[in-house]
Amino acid sequence: MSSVILTVKNLKIMHQNFNFRGHPSFLLKDINFTLPKNRSISIVGESGSGKTTLMKTLLGIHSIKSGRVLFYDTDIGKINSKEKKNYRRSIQPVFQNYRQSFNPLITLRKSLLIGFNQKMSPSGKVKFLHENLNLVELPIDIIHKYPHQVSGGELQRLAFVRALTTQPQILVLDEPFSSLDIINEQKLLEIILNIQKTYQLSIIFITHKLPLVQYFNDQVHKITNNQFSRWSKYEQ
Amino acid sequence: MKLICNEIWRNKRCRSAGLILITILLFCFILPGVMKIDPTHQDLSNTFDSVSFRHLLGTDNLGRDNFVRLLTATRQSLLISLSASLFSIFIGLIIGVTSGLSNTKTDFLWMRFSDIFLAFPKFFVFILMLGFTNFSFLRFIFVLAILSWMEPAKIIRTEIKTIKGSLYYQAALCQGIHPFRIFHTILLPNIISIVSAAFALQTSSMVIIESGLSFLGLGVQAPQISLGTLLNQARTYPINNYSLILQTGFFMLITVMAFHLLGDGLKDVINKARFQK
Numbered sequence: 001m002s003s004v005i006l007t008v009k010n011l012k013i014m015h016q017n018f019n020f021r022g023h024p025s026f027l028l029k030d031i032n033f034t035l036p037k038n039r040s041i042s043i044v045g046e047s048g049s050g051k052t053t054l055m056k057t058l059l060g061i062h063s064i065k066s067g068r069v070l071f072y073d074t075d076i077g078k079i080n081s082k083e084k085k086n087y088r089r090s091i092q093p094v095f096q097n098y099r100q101s102f103n104p105l106i107t108l109r110k111s112l113l114i115g116f117n118q119k120m121s122p123s124g125k126v127k128f129l130h131e132n133l134n135l136v137e138l139p140i141d142i143i144h145k146y147p148h149q150v151s152g153g154e155l156q157r158l159a160f161v162r163a164l165t166t167q168p169q170i171l172v173l174d175e176p177f178s179s180l181d182i183i184n185e186q187k188l189l190e191i192i193l194n195i196q197k198t199y200q201l202s203i204i205f206i207t208h209k210l211p212l213v214q215y216f217n218d219q220v221h222k223i224t225n226n227q228f229s230r231w232s233k234y235e236q
Numbered sequence: 237m238k239l240i241c242n243e244i245w246r247n248k249r250c251r252s253a254g255l256i257l258i259t260i261l262l263f264c265f266i267l268p269g270v271m272k273i274d275p276t277h278q279d280l281s282n283t284f285d286s287v288s289f290r291h292l293l294g295t296d297n298l299g300r301d302n303f304v305r306l307l308t309a310t311r312q313s314l315l316i317s318l319s320a321s322l323f324s325i326f327i328g329l330i331i332g333v334t335s336g337l338s339n340t341k342t343d344f345l346w347m348r349f350s351d352i353f354l355a356f357p358k359f360f361v362f363i364l365m366l367g368f369t370n371f372s373f374l375r376f377i378f379v380l381a382i383l384s385w386m387e388p389a390k391i392i393r394t395e396i397k398t399i400k401g402s403l404y405y406q407a408a409l410c411q412g413i414h415p416f417r418i419f420h421t422i423l424l425p426n427i428i429s430i431v432s433a434a435f436a437l438q439t440s441s442m443v444i445i446e447s448g449l450s451f452l453g454l455g456v457q458a459p460q461i462s463l464g465t466l467l468n469q470a471r472t473y474p475i476n477n478y479s480l481i482l483q484t485g486f487f488m489l490i491t492v493m494a495f496h497l498l499g500d501g502l503k504d505v506i507n508k509a510r511f512q513k
Contacts, residue, residue, distance in 0.1 A: 056406075059406075059410050060410070061406050061409065061410070084412075085412035086412065087412075088409070088410050088411065088412035089411060089412040091410075092410060092411070093407065093410055095403050095406075095407065097403055100402065100403040100404065101403040101404050101406075101407045102404055102407075103404040103421075103422060103425065103426065105239060105240065105425045105426055106421070106425050110421065111404070114408055114411060114413060114417070114421050114422075115408075115411035115413065146239060159407075162407070162411075165411070166411050166412065
């Protein structure tokens with residue numbers, strides 16, 4: 001049994017829009033799961049069921065209103081800013097809308113260099129970038145371009161490289177295959193599995209495409225009718 | 237940054253405004269020195285002289301050279317309005333960024349603070365702060381800036397809020413980097429163009445406010461001259477000195493228009509960059 005990295009207990013997530021009556025309205029209740037090291041879990045749900053909001057809550061972008069999220073043994077809702085920084089660095093997202101996740105006004109190189117540890121030497125950073133660009137099968141000189149000069153697929157793979165620059169332990173993938181054709185889907189899948197193997201990462205895979213769940217099926221959860229529940233039918 | 241500079245140069249309005257402004261600046265800062273004519277030198281035997289080689293735009297009621305006086309006045313006006321708008325943009329930047337980045341309550345307080353400033357009757361404050369004391373440049377610039385930082389602050393705050401909602405900001409946030417680095421790498425490149433557009437528009441309105449105040453006698457005092465004092469002086473002799481009124485008006489128009497054009501062009505560039513997002 002490998003050690004558990006992330007534990008989510010009775011987490012509730014709220015609607016992000018205003019409720020004028022002042023009552024909190026919950027989008028999802030009773031979210032419970034544990035994520036062991038080097039394992040992957042899938043979360044399947046319809047569009048608008050709160051998958052991305054759940055992701056942003058796990059990433060610490062939205063605050064936790066009710067329930068607990070434990071990273072190893074520390075409660076994410078009750079940590080100071082330094083610990084929060086460390087937590088944020090160890091859980092990295094790849095957003096569904098990858099084109100908007102890059103600043104359009106700076107080069108990709110600058111975007112990629114933001115996340116590195118400041119103590120790392122410049123040559124170390126460049127070496128790391130080169131290795132990871134090889135890993136995602138991209139040419140090295142692509143980083144000197146601006147986001148609008150590269151294709152969507154390339155940007156998506158660069159988003160993976162950016163996520164790796166903080167040396168995370170968990171990767172949260174928000175519908176990475178939603179805009180790819182079957183050939184590119186297969187290619188990206190291989191890249192993701194390769195990344196997981198190389199860096200021993202845990203993966204939270206959020207999707208609405210059921211066939212892809214088989215690759216990330218250590219645990220499968222589904223979201224139906226505002227209920228978060230385990231779906232063991234699709235597990236290994 | 238390189239991308240923005242290229243875009244600015246490619247924009248026709250920005251380029252023409254830039255060329256006009258550079259010409260004005262060169263004229264105002266170099267020519268009076270080269271021509272070696274003192275703008276305050278009086279020649280009472282030569283009043284209301286018409287256009288000649290010696291006096292390119294004629295002379296005024298005390299026989300002073302209109303051309304050199306115009307250039308010196310434009311230089312003075314530009315110096316005052318540029319530094320006042322720089323100062324006001326600086327205050328606006330600090331307040332706009334703090335307010336945009338802070339939580340709802342602090343943001344609310346900052347914005348109500350700026351609303352209070354917006355609600356001040358400007359001319360009343362100008363008269364209060366400038367009318368009863370000896371003129372000093374620093375005070376003049378300070379008063380101009382302190383009453384005009386609100387619009388830039390609101391523009392910058394809105395821009396920061398927009399960036400805060402964007403995915404690339406959230407992605408940077410997830411990487412746990414220091415707020416100063418977020419400002420430096422994410423916010424600054426994205427607000428720099430809007431700040432410069434605000435700066436250009438602010439300067440153009442500053443030129444007008446400065447001239448207006450100097451015209452009323454609240455701003456620059458003789459023997460120093462600015463476009464406003466020149467206009468006030470020419471007003472006394474509307475028939476003999478009508479050309480000076482037209483010339484001053486023309487200089488003011490060109491300067492204000494150039495800054496407006498620059499601001500407009502910069503706005504275009506920003507919209508283009510937004511569209512690319």
